[in-house]
Amino acid sequence: MIAGCKHLKPAARVLDVGCGAGVLASWLSGASISSHFGVDLSEVAIEQGRQANIDGAEFAVADAATFEPSQVFDVIVFNEMLYYLEEPEEQIRRLARCLAPGGLLIVSIWYHDDGIRTWNRLKAAFDELERVRITHASTRFKWDVAVLNLR
Ligand SMILES: C[S@@+](CC[C@H](N)C(=O)[O-])C[C@H]1O[C@@H](n2cnc3c(N)ncnc32)[C@H](O)[C@@H]1O
Numbered sequence: 001m002i003a004g005c006k007h008l009k010p011a012a013r014v015l016d017v018g019c020g021a022g023v024l025a026s027w028l029s030g031a032s033i034s035s036h037f038g039v040d041l042s043e044v045a046i047e048q049g050r051q052a053n054i055d056g057a058e059f060a061v062a063d064a065a066t067f068e069p070s071q072v073f074d075v076i077v078f079n080e081m082l083y084y085l086e087e088p089e090e091q092i093r094r095l096a097r098c099l100a101p102g103g104l105l106i107v108s109i110w111y112h113d114d115g116i117r118t119w120n121r122l123k124a125a126f127d128e129l130e131r132v133r134i135t136h137a138s139t140r141f142k143w144d145v146a147v148l149n150l151r
Contacts, residue, residue, distance in 0.1 A: 008147065009104055012074035013037070017064045017095065018081025022049030025057040033075075039067055064091055069098040078107045080143075082122075083114040089125035096150055104147055111142040119144065127151060 010032045016024050019038025022045075028036055036054070039062040040046050049059040064085060076095055082088040096105060107122065109115040111133065131146040 009074045012104075013072065013100075015039070015069060015071075015073040015076045015095070015098070017067075017076060017078050018084065019045070019049065019059065019079075021045045022052055022054055022057060022059065024077060024079055025049065025054045025059075026052060029054045029056065037069075037071065037073070039064065064095070067095070069095065071098065072100050073098055073103060074100050075104045075106060078105075080108055080110065082107060082109060082118050088118055089121055092122075092126070092148070093150065105149070106145065106147055108143055108145045111144050115144075122146075122148065125151070 011034045014028065014033050014036045016036060016038040019025065019040050020042070022038055025036045025038055033056070036057040038046075038049055038057065038059045040049075040059070041061070041063050043061050046059045046061045049057070064081070076099060078092065085091050092105060096103075099105070105126070109118055111119075126148040129147040129149050131144055134143045134145065135141070
């Protein structure tokens with residue numbers, strides 16, 4: 001996720017959908033992105049993100065299912081949140097309308113039950129430009145991170 005933002009799209013304007021309390025924003029802070037805009041359903045999480053005063057990061061409470069971005073972004077990240085959406089492929093496609101030409105969609109999903117079901121839906125709807133599997137050393141839990149392309 002971080003490598004994707006840093007290396008595939010340097011100086012990116014990043015939209016982080018379902019950003020939680022801004023973990024990704026703090027990891028990206030100081031990296032070669034130009035801005036981070038995080039949205040999340042949870043007012044508590046968004047307040048925590050704001051309180052963290054992360055350089056270049058802005059936060060807003062919004063539902064990914066209805067959020068209409070008013071800015072253009074170079075990267076849209078869906079980090080561990082697509083299982084919460086009823087129609088993830090629809091929402092990705094809708095939000096992708098605010099991507100600049102050549103912009104990237106980056107998705108990270110826990111490789112387990114709901115996650116596998118979500119991947120199967122995404123596979124049917126998008127092309128995968130890249131995918132990596134990350135395994136946590138002690139728990140052996142796995143996450144897949146993919147860069148998707150609209151068909
Ligand atoms: C597992 S957490 C991941 C948070 C963050 N992306 C991270 O990796 O640290 C899932 C987040 O998705 C948010 N979420 C769930 N449904 C959402 C929706 N419809 N719109 C926006 N955010 C949503 C939750 O509030 C929660 O913060």
